Amino acid sequence: MPEPPRFIATLDSNSRRTPVRIAFLTRRTSPQVKVADDDVVMTWPNGMFRALVAIELLVIALIWLSVLWDAPLEALADPMQTPNPAKAPWYFLGLQELLHYFPPIVAGVLIPGLVVMALVVVPYFNINVEAEGVWTKNRQMRLRVFVVTLFAMIALLLAFKVYAVLAPTLLIGAAMLAAARPHPNRRFAIWLASKPLSYWIVTWFLITASVLTIIGTFFRGPGWAWVWPWEL
Amino acid sequence: MMPAMEGYWNQLRRTRVWKSVFRSGTGTSNLHRSQVVQQSIFLHLLAVKVRKRAISFRVTWYLGTLSTATFAILVITGIPLMLYYHPSAPQAYADMKDLQFVVTAGVFLRNLHRWSAHAMVLLVFAHMFKVFYRGAYRTPREFNWVVGVILLTLTLFLSYTGYLLPWDQLAFWAITVGSNLLSAVPLVGEKVRFLMLGGHTVNANALLRFYVLHCVILPAVAVMFLAIHFWRIRKDGGIHTGELKAAVKEDIPHA
Numbered sequence: 046m047p048e049p050p051r052f053i054a055t056l057d058s059n060s061r062r063t064p065v066r067i068a069f070l071t072r073r074t075s076p077q078v079k080v081a082d083d084d085v086v087m088t089w090p091n092g093m094f095r096a097l098v099a100i101e102l103l104v105i106a107l108i109w110l111s112v113l114w115d116a117p118l119e120a121l122a123d124p125m126q127t128p129n130p131a132k133a134p135w136y137f138l139g140l141q142e143l144l145h146y147f148p149p150i151v152a153g154v155l156i157p158g159l160v161v162m163a164l165v166v167v168p169y170f171n172i173n174v175e176a177e178g179v180w181t182k183n184r185q186m187r188l189r190v191f192v193v194t195l196f197a198m199i200a201l202l203l204a205f206k207v208y209a210v211l212a213p214t215l216l217i218g219a220a221m222l223a224a225a226r227p228h229p230n231r232r233f234a235i236w237l238a239s240k241p242l243s244y245w246i247v248t249w250f251l252i253t254a255s256v257l258t259i260i261g262t263f264f265r266g267p268g269w270a271w272v273w274p275w276e277l
Numbered sequence: 278m279m280p281a282m283e284g285y286w287n288q289l290r291r292t293r294v295w296k297s298v299f300r301s302g303t304g305t306s307n308l309h310r311s312q313v314v315q316q317s318i319f320l321h322l323l324a325v326k327v328r329k330r331a332i333s334f335r336v337t338w339y340l341g342t343l344s345t346a347t348f349a350i351l352v353i354t355g356i357p358l359m360l361y362y363h364p365s366a367p368q369a370y371a372d373m374k375d376l377q378f379v380v381t382a383g384v385f386l387r388n389l390h391r392w393s394a395h396a397m398v399l400l401v402f403a404h405m406f407k408v409f410y411r412g413a414y415r416t417p418r419e420f421n422w423v424v425g426v427i428l429l430t431l432t433l434f435l436s437y438t439g440y441l442l443p444w445d446q447l448a449f450w451a452i453t454v455g456s457n458l459l460s461a462v463p464l465v466g467e468k469v470r471f472l473m474l475g476g477h478t479v480n481a482n483a484l485l486r487f488y489v490l491h492c493v494i495l496p497a498v499a500v501m502f503l504a505i506h507f508w509r510i511r512k513d514g515g516i517h518t519g520e521l522k523a524a525v526k527e528d529i530p531h532a
Binding site: 083085086087088089090091092095096099100103104107108110111114116117118119120121122123124126127128131132133134135136137140141144148149150153154161164165167168169243244247251 | 414
């Protein structure tokens with residue numbers, strides 16, 4: 046039997062590290078320490094320095110922007126003269142684009158209301174917290190529900206001719222189906238398969254919102270008709 | 278820093294006056310570095326130590342820091358803009374022209390305010406998605422995520438109320454389009470719209486209301502929620518850096 050290791054007990058006063066819990070695993074031949082936490086550094090100066098550099102770069106970029114481009118200023122406000130098209134600020138143009146397809150109660154009230162509510166409840170759903178791949182459990186049943194939902198959405202979007210939302214929906218739907226049958230050797234496929242439902246919903250939302258906002262900003266002219274950016 | 282400069286700097290920090298103001302004296306020990314954070318009313322919302330990984334660019338892209346920075350720029354540029362602005366129609370528009378032709382660096386001031394406002398909306402959205410994708414909303418950080426959603430809506434309202442203030446065609450019709458959406462809300466929509474605009478259409482009352490919301494009410498509320506947001510980062514265990522790989526290190530020296 047080998048001789049048990051002898052320890053030298055020392056008190057380490059290095060305060061740059063948080064205290065660690067140590068667990069002696071008795072069945073191993075050597076005592077081991079499980080790392081319970083990362084290394085830490087001081088907020089001042091380490092963290093502050095990085096923050097200041099980031100802020101400085103941002104300020105430089107914004108000052109350049111302000112020197113090179115002037116903020117828009119049109120003619121005096123005139124309630125009698127409606128510009129065509131009248132556009133909301135850019136971050137609401139996704140909603141304004143939806144207004145083109147759906148009645149105001151849906152595009153202006155229901156959808157934004159649901160989005161804000163969904164954002165608030167995101168962290169309170171266990172399905173998000175567990176963060177399991179969407180197809181890891183009950184695969185057959187979930188696939189059936191998913192396919193039905195996908196087809197219902199496609200039908201709805203086709204009925205209202207919302208091609209701008211249909212495209213991202215098809216894209217995400219296809220990716221989710223691909224994730225349901227991961228190729229065991231492809232890293233990307235395995236990575237896709239590990240994504241939980243919330244990941245897919247938020248990614249769908251991100252792409253859809255971006256597409257709608259870009260269309261509303263650059264591709265809509267008089268009467269909210271389709272134009273190309275260079276015709277604006 | 279040159280050695281001589283550093284000497285003066287340390288000498289300054291040793292003076293009675295400096296210590297009376299900042300409480301933390303001189304020194305580069307970790308105790309003194311902790312005190313810089315701990316003894317400042319502004320910094321003490323933060324923890325004195327931070328995980329090494331949490332301050333790497335990869336984890337956060339510094340999006341929260343940068344969102345806060347744009348907010349600071351907007352306050353700093355917004356206050357001098359208030360000095361040249363009257364929230365009445367059509368004087369507000371004349372003030373825009375004055376900024377352009379009369380006030381020194383007036384155009385630059387307005388440009389910086391406007392582009393920073395757009396940058397803030399963009400950064401806050403990006404911050405939200407980044408936090409989602411690295412799973413930083415999970416327990417125990419749920420409520421801080423909710424505070425973040427409140428801050429997002431406050432950001433949008435701040436930007437939206439500011440949009441009307443130049444009182445040009447762009448401002449007037451953008452607010453008209455936006456506020457018309459409110460009428461679609463069943464039962465209360467029409468009433469809320471009236472309350473917001475101070476009338477049935479966008480008019481001088483709306484301009485005054487938006488001005489007060491933009492310069493007083495919304496920034497004050499935003500500062501309060503920002504304080505809660507930062508403080509909760511510390512209380513909820515610092516910036517989320519993801520699961521630790523079950524790394525096993527042989528740390529104890531063998532004899």
